[in-house]
Each structure stands twice: as C-alpha cells, then as structure tokens.
Amino acid sequence: MMKNKILLTIADGLGDRPCESLGWKTPLEAAKKENLNAIAAAGSSGLMDLHACGTPVGTDLGHMILFGYGLEDYPGRGPIEAFGEGLLLQEGDVAFRANFATVDSANMVLDRRAGRIRTGTKDLAHLLHGYKIDDVEVLFQEATEHRAVLVLRGPSLSAAVTDSDPKKEGLPYRKVEPKDTSIEAARTADLLNRLLPKFGEILADAPLNKERTQAGHPPANFLLTRGAGQMPKLAKMTEKYGFTGACVAAESTVLGAARLAGFNTITESCLTGNLDTDVERKARLAIDALKNHDFVCLHFKATDLMGHDNNPTGKVHAVEHYDTMLGYVRTYLPEIHDANVIVAMAADHSTPCERREHSGDPVPIVIAGHNIRKDDVIVYDEMHAARGGLLRMTGRMFHDFLLDYLEVMPKRGN
Ligand SMILES: [Zn+2]
Structure with missing residues (x-):
C-alpha cells in the first residue's frame, strides 16, 4: 500500500478567455466555486501546457498526456476509440x-x-x-x-x-x-x-x-x-511504474486513454458526460475506487461541451456543477484512512467559448494535500493560478510530479 494516493480531477476543456457576456471574466472566474477555491488554498497552483505552449490538443491526446504519454506515443483516433x-x-x-x-x-x-x-x-x-x-x-x-x-x-x-x-x-x-x-x-x-x-x-x-x-x-x-x-508498442503506465489506477468517466475517449494506460475504468449509465450527470455518484465512485487503487482519475465533461457551444453562462453552470462534485469529494475523503490523499485538479485543454474549439491557452492546475507545499493562491482560476508556486509546466511534468508523490518515480544518479 502506498503512503500517498492521488485523486486527479479533470474538468474537460476548462480553460477559457474573458467573455463579454460575463463582464469580461472567464467562466471559471465568474462561477461560484467554494470547493475549488478551498482545494487551491490548501496547496500549490500553476499553469499547464499539455503538450507545448500554444499547441491545442484533442481530448484523446490530452488525456494520454495526463496519463503519462507524449505526442510521439499517439496512435491515432481509431485505436483510442x-x-x-x-x-x-x-x-x-x-x-x-x-x-x-x-x-x-x-x-x-x-x-x-x-x-x-x-x-x-x-x-x-x-x-x-x-x-x-x-x-x-x-x-x-x-x-x-x-x-x-x-x-x-x-x-x-x-x-x-x-x-x-x-x-x-x-x-x-x-x-x-x-x-x-x-x-x-x-x-x-x-x-x-x-x-x-x-x-x-x-x-x-x-x-x-x-x-x-x-x-x-x-x-x-x-x-x-x-x-x-x-497500435504502437506502449507500456501500460501502471505496469511500468508499479501502481494501481482507476478512472471514473462517462466519455469513451477518456475511458479509452485510461485503459491504454492500464487504469481500471468505472462508468455507469447515470454518468452522462453532460450537465445532467450525477456528480454525487461520481464522487462516491471515485472515493470507493481510492480504497483499492493508488491513483484515481475523476473526469467531468460538461465544461468542454459548453465551450464548444459558445455558451459562457452554461459553462459557468458547468463549473458550479464541477464544484459541487468536488464538494462531495471533500465530504467523503475522510473515509480513506490508510493513506494520505493528494488531490490534484487539472484540465485536458482549454475550450474558449469565443473559439468554440480547443485552444493552446494553458490550463489552471492545483496539487493539494497535507504534505504539499502551500503557496498563497486561494482562488482557482486561470489568472490566480498564474501566480502560484507550481509556476508553469507541461502535462508530462505534471504527470511526473504526481507519480513522484506516489514515490514510484525512479531516482536518477546515486
Ligand atoms: Zn477534452
């Protein structure tokens, strides 16, 4: 059993740009999000470029990167589907x-x-x-x-x-x-x-x-x-590094990337991949998965859909729904007694409403837990994250950070 466990929550397409209809705030800035803010306040924030600065990625590649792979490993849409x-x-x-x-x-x-x-x-x-x-x-x-x-x-x-x-x-x-x-x-x-x-x-x-x-x-x-x-020769990350993983999601693309990495996948019909998804059930499934896995990924889709629809108000609602899900996570987390759970928050790419498509804008990230360095950022959004202690990193660096907290990254040198 690992000393630390990781719960990574991913809000799909979360990053955005200022929207006129929101008084030139981003949907994340405009939303009520006490739970997201509380998690940000408990750890360090930063910005992440999934592949590289200014390079949009698809949901498939974005999740492969979050699971530890690179562009060179991308097998195309067919295999992930x-x-x-x-x-x-x-x-x-x-x-x-x-x-x-x-x-x-x-x-x-x-x-x-x-x-x-x-x-x-x-x-x-x-x-x-x-x-x-x-x-x-x-x-x-x-x-x-x-x-x-x-x-x-x-x-x-x-x-x-x-x-x-x-x-x-x-x-x-x-x-x-x-x-x-x-x-x-x-x-x-x-x-x-x-x-x-x-x-x-x-x-x-x-x-x-x-x-x-x-x-x-x-x-x-x-x-x-x-x-x-x-399909190229790709090691399962769980086997390569020796940990157990699970992914709670509705979307088959995300489930596909998770399976490729060796994660067990958990999905139910009440997880819809839309605004009507059962966020309480999602949080419950993720916490239960943490009881017998080292690394659990919890995916939320509606933020991306609202960006593609150019619906800033809908995206605010989606963020608030995501915040509710994190509220349940915080309520249930004390059930995990046998390890220290580190909560990380990320996104697989930005989907700015004005663009209706994925963009290369960096996404806000947080890593929080008792043994995580704490910066003075207490709000989870794009601009506050830019002032955080994690500074700016690639998706690969973020993934390596998380695996090092699991203490499975090999030490280099002597
Ligand atoms: Zn996506």
Whole structure:
C-alpha cells in the first residue's frame, strides 16, 4: 500500500478567455466555486501546457498526456476509440472508426449514418466480430448510435490507408488506397477493399436490416471507415511504474486513454458526460475506487461541451456543477484512512467559448494535500493560478510530479 494516493480531477476543456457576456471574466472566474477555491488554498497552483505552449490538443491526446504519454506515443483516433469501446489492442493492430451506413446497389452512399440507427447494432456487430480474411482477424465492436470500431489483427498491416468514407452523401463509397509505397499499406488497402463489400453482403442479409427496410428505415448495410491508426508498442503506465489506477468517466475517449494506460475504468449509465450527470455518484465512485487503487482519475465533461457551444453562462453552470462534485469529494475523503490523499485538479485543454474549439491557452492546475507545499493562491482560476508556486509546466511534468508523490518515480544518479 502506498503512503500517498492521488485523486486527479479533470474538468474537460476548462480553460477559457474573458467573455463579454460575463463582464469580461472567464467562466471559471465568474462561477461560484467554494470547493475549488478551498482545494487551491490548501496547496500549490500553476499553469499547464499539455503538450507545448500554444499547441491545442484533442481530448484523446490530452488525456494520454495526463496519463503519462507524449505526442510521439499517439496512435491515432481509431485505436483510442477501440480501447474506449473495450477492445484491448495489441501492438501492430490497425483500428478504424466506422459508421454503419446505407448504400444502394450502385455503391452510392444514401445515408452516412443509416438513419442514425440506435438499436440492434450489437446483433450486427456479432455477425462481423471474429471474421477471418487471409491471415487477418477482424475485431468489431458497436459504439453509440451508428458508430463502431473495426480492428484488423495480423502480420504486416499498416495504418497508411485512406478512408472509405466519402464524408458526404450522394457519392459512392471510396476505394481504400495506400498512402505510402510500403507493402504493408498496399496489403491493408487490398484487405479492406475485399472486406468491406463482403461485410456489406453480410449486413444486407441480417434480419434486422430486412425489418428496417420493411419499416421504411434505411438499412445499415455498409461500413464506412476512417481514422486508421496502428497500435504502437506502449507500456501500460501502471505496469511500468508499479501502481494501481482507476478512472471514473462517462466519455469513451477518456475511458479509452485510461485503459491504454492500464487504469481500471468505472462508468455507469447515470454518468452522462453532460450537465445532467450525477456528480454525487461520481464522487462516491471515485472515493470507493481510492480504497483499492493508488491513483484515481475523476473526469467531468460538461465544461468542454459548453465551450464548444459558445455558451459562457452554461459553462459557468458547468463549473458550479464541477464544484459541487468536488464538494462531495471533500465530504467523503475522510473515509480513506490508510493513506494520505493528494488531490490534484487539472484540465485536458482549454475550450474558449469565443473559439468554440480547443485552444493552446494553458490550463489552471492545483496539487493539494497535507504534505504539499502551500503557496498563497486561494482562488482557482486561470489568472490566480498564474501566480502560484507550481509556476508553469507541461502535462508530462505534471504527470511526473504526481507519480513522484506516489514515490514510484525512479531516482536518477546515486
Ligand atoms: Zn477534452
């Protein structure tokens, strides 16, 4: 059992810029946040650039960095989505994001989302999972609505292939082409060009699609692929450093990055990834996870959604909801008797409302606990954090800091 444990709370896309509708305050500055402030007051604050100054990152890479990886480890969207849907990839696997789609007999894409099909995709996935083509095995997993993940497992594969998704309706699906001159890329493109029509036949014959056609719904009779990524050799951080981790989240991307790092994942249907998520339940799950894990990550999504919606008032509400979650965390924390819990607060990137997208603005961080140096910052927001004792660091440095508090970072020198 570790002497210290870490609880890392991540407010997705938290960082912002001054908003006119908030009297030129950021949503974090404008929100009521007594719990966030109390945690900031109990430790040291600072700013974090996830990858580098002024470099926006996606939620997938941002979380990989928070879990200890770097840009050089990023396997592409497909593999992280695969992990998010529970497919544990091996080195060399090539993963694609896929859509169930509707095509006609001339291969024209009539609906890229098969009428946003919501039910029955599990049965369709069963028909495809485990299919063998040459010496390659196909892993296939349905995701939310029309989405799915397709994985090729076998020797000599490559992610250097184009998408079959034309990204527009009324066009034929695209032939997959190799993006480089390697044998592996040519082989992977050829495999897909044979596999996708075959899967189309299997799907078209599925009872569900016959029912859909009879009911006047577009059949899910084809798969459009995109976002190929090949799984590199990546050590699980939990195994590399010898600790146990858990992640409480609703979003599959976050769960995927956590699984990749070797963290156990905890999710329930009442965790919605939106403003209506059950923050009391989230806090409860995180505290319970701390009882048998060294490092627990607690993710909150709604802050990012409000930034993408350019909704400063909504983002203030999201921050206040996050603050409520931290209030429950503070209430339940005394249940952990066997270790000193260090609470860290961070974000995976900024999502400024005015930008409606991720930006490279640094995010405010806090590390707090009995044995943590305390600065004189008592407010959690972007500008107060800039005056804190942690100064400014990269996501990798922040992660290393946390692992050193777990006392698992190897000492260099003698
Ligand atoms: Zn994010």
